[in-house]
Amino acid sequence: MLEDERVAFFLASRLITRGNKGTLVLTIMIIAMVFVNLIFLPSIIAGVVVLFNQQSIDYSYGNLVIEPRENELVILNVKELQQKINRIPGVVASSPRYTSGATIVYKGRSASPLLVAMNPEDEKQVLKISTKIISGDYLNEADTDQILIGKTLAGNRDQKVDRVASLGGAEVGKTVAVTFINGVTRSYRIKGILYSGSASTDSNAFITKKEIESVLGRSDTANQVLVRTTTTGDENAMRLTLMQYGVQQQIWTWQDKSADFLKSIVGSFDIINFISTIVSLIIAVVIIFIVIFINTVYRRKQIGILQAIGIDRSIIIKSYIFQALFICVCGTVAGCILLAAVLQYLTASPLVFPGGPVAPVLEPLLVFRAVASLFIVSLIAGYVPSWLTTREEILSAIRG
Amino acid sequence: MIEGSGLAKIYGKGSVEVRALDGVDIHIRKGEFVGITGASGSGKSTLLHLLGLLDRPTTGSLAIDGVEVSSLSERERTLFRLNRLGYVFQDYALVPELTAEENIYLPSKVRGMTAKECTRACRDILGLVGLRDRVSFLPGEMSGGEQQRVAIARALINNPAIVLADEPCANLDTRNSTLILELIQKLNRELNQTVLMVSHEEWHQRYFDRVIVMQDGKIISDNDSAGGAQ
Ligand SMILES: Nc1ncnc2c1ncn2[C@@H]1O[C@H](COP(=O)(O)OP(=O)(O)OP(=O)(O)O)[C@@H](O)[C@H]1O
Ligand SMILES: [Mg+2]
Numbered sequence: 001m002l003e004d005e006r007v008a009f010f011l012a013s014r015l016i017t018r019g020n021k022g023t024l025v026l027t028i029m030i031i032a033m034v035f036v037n038l039i040f041l042p043s044i045i046a047g048v049v050v051l052f053n054q055q056s057i058d059y060s061y062g063n064l065v066i067e068p069r070e071n072e073l074v075i076l077n078v079k080e081l082q083q084k085i086n087r088i089p090g091v092v093a094s095s096p097r098y099t100s101g102a103t104i105v106y107k108g109r110s111a112s113p114l115l116v117a118m119n120p121e122d123e124k125q126v127l128k129i130s131t132k133i134i135s136g137d138y139l140n141e142a143d144t145d146q147i148l149i150g151k152t153l154a155g156n157r158d159q160k161v162d163r164v165a166s167l168g169g170a171e172v173g174k175t176v177a178v179t180f181i182n183g184v185t186r187s188y189r190i191k192g193i194l195y196s197g198s199a200s201t202d203s204n205a206f207i208t209k210k211e212i213e214s215v216l217g218r219s220d221t222a223n224q225v226l227v228r229t230t231t232t233g234d235e236n237a238m239r240l241t242l243m244q245y246g247v248q249q250q251i252w253t254w255q256d257k258s259a260d261f262l263k264s265i266v267g268s269f270d271i272i273n274f275i276s277t278i279v280s281l282i283i284a285v286v287i288i289f290i291v292i293f294i295n296t297v298y299r300r301k302q303i304g305i306l307q308a309i310g311i312d313r314s315i316i317i318k319s320y321i322f323q324a325l326f327i328c329v330c331g332t333v334a335g336c337i338l339l340a341a342v343l344q345y346l347t348a349s350p351l352v353f354p355g356g357p358v359a360p361v362l363e364p365l366l367v368f369r370a371v372a373s374l375f376i377v378s379l380i381a382g383y384v385p386s387w388l389t390t391r392e393e394i395l396s397a398i399r400g
Numbered sequence: 401m402i403e404g405s406g407l408a409k410i411y412g413k414g415s416v417e418v419r420a421l422d423g424v425d426i427h428i429r430k431g432e433f434v435g436i437t438g439a440s441g442s443g444k445s446t447l448l449h450l451l452g453l454l455d456r457p458t459t460g461s462l463a464i465d466g467v468e469v470s471s472l473s474e475r476e477r478t479l480f481r482l483n484r485l486g487y488v489f490q491d492y493a494l495v496p497e498l499t500a501e502e503n504i505y506l507p508s509k510v511r512g513m514t515a516k517e518c519t520r521a522c523r524d525i526l527g528l529v530g531l532r533d534r535v536s537f538l539p540g541e542m543s544g545g546e547q548q549r550v551a552i553a554r555a556l557i558n559n560p561a562i563v564l565a566d567e568p569c570a571n572l573d574t575r576n577s578t579l580i581l582e583l584i585q586k587l588n589r590e591l592n593q594t595v596l597m598v599s600h601e602e603w604h605q606r607y608f609d610r611v612i613v614m615q616d617g618k619i620i621s622d623n624d625s626a627g628g629a630q
Pocket of ligand 2: 444445446
């Protein structure tokens with residue numbers, strides 16, 4: 001039986017090497033582009049997901065988020081809890097926060113952002129907000145009359161440019177009035193403006209925890225403790241470790257916190273991706289099918305004669321499957337080169353998304369899936385047309 | 401070698417039926433060089449197609465080389481053609497992407513011969529048909545006569561019981577036709593190869609041992625020296 005494959009391979013190799021090179025190269029190029037298309041979009045999407053995940057960790061949540069026990073509004077004795085957490089192996093640092101709503105007024109414009117109160121030094125070790133100050137400075141531990149605001153919240157003078165209610169172009173050095181949840185109003189000087197690229201963070205305002213404690217008249221409380229761990233990826237295990245070390249509050253991972261947001265993004269990307277994949281594969285099937293079909297129809301008489309001199313139909317079909325596989329393999333190789341070029345280009349001049357440059361992520365599974373689907377496509381596109389042509393009566397094929 | 405009796409091939413049905421072959425009895429012995437002639441449409445090709453297992457008779461029985469071929473399955477018929485029959489067509493019918501040598505050894509490769517065996521057998525046969533210096537020529541680089549000699553070599557490679565040729569000289573000039581006829585005669589005489597050849601050229605007949613003349617799907621004359629049926 002292997003003899004048949006040997007002959008089919010022999011025939012296929014001669015038809016390829018001595019056949020029409022132009023069509024062959026063109027077909028291979030099309031398959032190469034299909035291959036790139038099968039991988040490119042999903043890898044960009046994967047890159048976007050990686051970016052969003054990193055943003056969630058770096059600007060919103062750290063690795064773990066500790067919140068008050070169920071039915072409790074705040075975490076008491078936060079300093080003690082923080083010390084306990086910081087001693088747990090695998091924990092880099094933790095940052096207690098007190099978040100609440102507030103109304104900020106600037107030059108008659110008002111906005112109601114999330115007001116985050118934190119210890120600037122703790123926060124520095126958990127999040128990277130401190131590195132994203134685009135004008136002015138980050139907060140100090142001792143700052144009481146200063147505020148840090150996100151770029152989205154600061155807004156633009158030209159209101160049309162803003163997508164959400166903003167302060168209409170608040171600048172560093174200007175004063176804003178903040179009304180807290182308990183009705184107290186205080187004035188703050190804008191110390192810095194933050195631009196992290198993470199939409200939610202850039203709409204927030206930040207003051208020191210020390211300041212909110214004086215406003216609310218409470219101390220040593222928080223309603224959130226963000227935790228940075230040494231490695232990203234085993235948050236679930238770390239969550240259990242924290243529980244084993246006696247942390248009784250609710251513990252969330254950053255994935256838990258950003259799940260809905262990511263799901264909606266990935267979900268819609270997946271639909272686009274699915275459509276693009278199906279269209280690419282259909283193009284691949286049709287192209288290979290047409291090339292093989294035209295080839296077999298053109299050789300109808302020759303195929304009839306090969307059958308007449310005793311060459312079994314299955315050998316002829318296999319030789320066309322081999323040709324289709326050859327196109328597929330060359331297309332894949334050419335596609336890899338093309339893809340490498342595209343990736344090279346994207347590394348040099350990355351796609352910039354809100355939140356930073358997106359590097360395409362090449363997942364092995366993705367590449368494998370693309371190769372496997374092209375393989376199946378070429379099996380079908382080699383088999384069906386040659387099966388159709390060899391089905392004909394030998395005599396009518398010979399007569400032409 | 402070939403025992404056919406009552407062979408008929410009827411195309412169509414009822415009033416439009418065409419009796420391409422109308423009850424032919426044919427007996428051919430090993431080593432004969434038989435010519436089949438007759439007017440156009442007399443059923444020569446139809447007969448050759450039946451004997452070459454490219455078609456099945458409507459009625460009649462046929463045994464080749466001791467095998468009752470009507471009982472063979474489609475796959476067995478393909479194998480039978482590969483192993484016991486050699487076919488030569490009017491228009492050479494070589495694979496344009498294969499060299500002379502590759503065209504010739506393709507059928508033996510299918511039978512599982514190694515590349516070495518193929519090449520050796522091929523060189524011998526190319527020598528026989530006088531094309532030793534055309535081994536690696538592509539069909540497009542050879543004349544019609546040369547291509548037909550390659551086709552004959554291909555028909556011979558598997559050592560067939562019988563070679564069937566349907567007007568192999570129809571596309572050739574007189575000089576090349578003579579070359580082909582002399583070659584077939586040589587194969588018949590020196591290798592004792594049984595040959596059945598269709599031709600409607602009067603002058604070809606002097607090469608044949610035996611001439612069968614057909615008309616309207618019937619054999620109307622057969623100069624079988626040994627008395628025909630046995
Ligand atoms: N597939 C077919 N359907 C219908 N009639 C056919 C078919 N094939 C052959 N015939 C008829 O059978 C008869 C014999 O045809 P055949 O090809 O055997 O003639 P031939 O002797 O080889 O003629 P030529 O010398 O022109 O090649 C012709 O009348 C032809 O029209
Ligand atoms: Mg004919």
